[in-house]
Amino acid sequence: MAEAVERNLEDSLNEILYMRKAKLFKKSEINEIIRKRRQHEYALQKRNKRVLDFDAYITTELILLKLLRFRRQETSERRFLDKIERSIISRLVRLHRQLCYRFQSRIDVWIRFIEFCKILGRHISVVRLWNRLLQVHGRTEPRLWASAAAYCLQENTTAKIRSNMRKLSTETSQLREQHKKLKLELQALTRYVNKKDQKKIENVISDIRQTKLQLSEATMDLARDRRLVWDRVCLEAIREARRLLTEGIALNPECKLLHLELVKLEACSTDFFKTRVLDRVDLSVEGDVDLPTDADTLRKRRKQLKRLKKAAAQDNARFMAEVTEDITFVTSGGALKLVMESVMERWPDDLETLESLQQIVSAVPNLVDNAAQTQLLSKLQELQNNPKQRETASEQTSSSNEDDLRKRLTNYTTQLYETVLCDGLSVALDLWNSWFMKDEHGPMKGDQFRFINPEIPEAVGLLRIRLLLHSLNVSWSIVSQMDTEVISDRSSRYRDTEAEQKTRIWLDSLATSPWGHLSPEFWISYIQFEEKSGDCTRIPAVKWRASKTLLPEPYNRFTALLNSDDQA
Structure with missing residues (x-):
């Protein structure tokens, strides 16, 4: 601990020397600055890091910057600006980066770092920070995208x-x-010009x-x-x-603001x-x-x-x-009309959303088609005249959507069981991929299963069936190799590891969706996958991710399920 503290203090040694040369601080004041920095560095080297320690260090450095500005105004000293102020600013950037790395779950820490970079005028750093923030919190805080x-x-x-x-x-x-x-x-x-050298x-x-x-x-x-x-x-x-x-x-997809x-x-x-x-x-x-061409005034020009x-x-x-x-499509209002129609189709009975859409349309009436405006106004009038019908329609649509989803998921489970009995495990896995993996550019882009509500029991059952099919397929491949008494060649090994990697990547993508925040059964299934057909050394890392990702109530259920499995 002491070595790291002294190393960080030695990095600021040139800055202290230039402060003495510029005569901006007295010797006692410089000693006080060094003492406070050493105190803050020891606080940051503790095992249990706290946001308050980082904030205290940042506030002292900001106060030092303000004091430097006042002293320079009083003494009219402009030397060593790049040596003193730039060093303090680089230290502040380092502290903000450490704070964002240690406490990635806190959005206020990221926003403070972004505002600090805006004040400094580092807009490229601001764009990078926004991209990193959206990677971490883009699935839980949709307002950040806006x-x-x-x-x-x-x-x-x-x-x-x-x-x-x-x-x-x-x-x-x-x-x-x-x-x-x-x-x-x-x-x-x-x-x-001379004639000789012409x-x-x-x-x-x-x-x-x-x-x-x-x-x-x-x-x-x-x-x-x-x-x-x-x-x-x-x-x-x-x-x-x-x-x-x-x-x-x-x-x-259900965020109205976006x-x-x-x-x-x-x-x-x-x-x-x-x-x-x-x-x-x-x-x-x-x-x-087409420029204005007046015959009398523009003849000479x-x-x-x-x-x-x-x-x-x-x-x-x-x-x-x-x-x-497509310039003609955009200028005619085609893109705007498509987005408006998608909002009206997704929330046909939501009065607040349609009213906010009407406010946007009323601000730019010359850009919107008249048919779309009349359709929106008619929907608003119907909902305002019949509030009871609106409430019942919204309840019916939500309940009917959930019922339809449950029926669809139960049909999927029965189809999977039938294909396993008739055609085999590999055909059942291909059937699953045809339902939920519709894009070939990776599981993150084409995975439709991540948007299903994880609190539905049929969805949890379907997840367990998918992992069960993978483990059975791996075990059957091992049994077939043992029956034929043939040493497994490289191609079969490569196929097994490739399937394992695809399943693990799919589970990692689900962990960044609502499944990772709301479903303790998902994390139990992930642990069972690594235990049965994956890598047992990854189990502690999966448990740590579950503790960092799950909300408090689902995490309590997760610990209860984990303890019951250990006792069994």
Whole structure:
């Protein structure tokens, strides 16, 4: 413990030396800073880590930063900013990272780190933190997807535009300086030309003129990029926000907030494509630019107008090469209409959801189809006029959906039993995959079983049947090898390990779904899988994951079931 503390204090030794050189603190104050840092470092090295210890260390470093700012204002000392303040900021970032790593289950810790990076202006770090936060809490807190999409649309776009404009301005200034230098050299060479060195100088002049032309073309390209920066960044932000919201809806299909946020996003994208993209479709071909041409005022400026038309056509063609969306479908409101219809079909009897949808539609009436507006208004009027019918309809739909799901799951179990008796275990496993594994790109993307309510007994029974089929298939393969008295070759071993890995990956994906939070039977089945047909050394890790993932009441049931199994 003492070695780690002293190592961390030695890392801040240069910072203390520069504080003494700048004469910002007295010797007693520096000793007090070192004493407090040593105290905080010892608190962080304890076995039982606490959030309060990290918070205390972070607050002392922030107070030190404020005190440094006040002392610099008083003494007008501006030396060693990169040595003192940057060192403190790097220590604060390290503390926030350790805090997020130790306490990943707490969302407030992640949000504080994100806000701290926003204050520092590190927007790339903010995007990485949002991605990591969504990986950890995306299945339990669907509101995080909406806030991440809002950040991509608003703050990240402005930060990207500012950084791009700053880069382009520096590059254009550098090119202009080079252009001026070349111009002065060219003038000097053309003035003082001797007859002896005339050929050499002419070659040099031709080279300089070629480089000058290249520099002028580069400046034109930079100016074109500067004109297209805003539209490019906005288009990328809309795509990124749509990706985040669709992934959040795929993981949380019953979240109404994400569906409504997707409606808002599609309205924004429709407006953007109408105002900024649709005009470029007709103007992307050279010569089709509609500029105001008054005969009296623009006769002298025909050459300038031709240049403007050519530049506008080139800009439009360059931008339209990056657009991959169906422009006519988006600008006509087709995407917005599809999202609205999906919300109305999913929650036809939910008055609050439809009212919020009506508020969104009323804000952009010019982007929505009239038929969709009238359909939404008629549904709202029916629900407002008949509140009792709405309540009974919602209860009936929920009960009927649950009953239908139970019947479907019982039919699946009977079909599995029949296929095992008639066709065998491998055919039964293929039948299971045809029901729930509909995508071949991995179990996380195509697993439909993760969206089933784990509190339904038929679903738990179907899970146990799936694991039982796997264990029986493995045991039958071993028995067949022993009967034939043939040494198992590499292909059969590879098949067994591949099936085991697929089943384990599927169980890991279920652990990140509501099954991992609500179902203790799932974790018992996972332990039995590793005990019977998997790897026994993984059982302690599975128990630890269950203790970290399950909610308090399901965890009590899990411990009771685990103790009863151990006693049996």
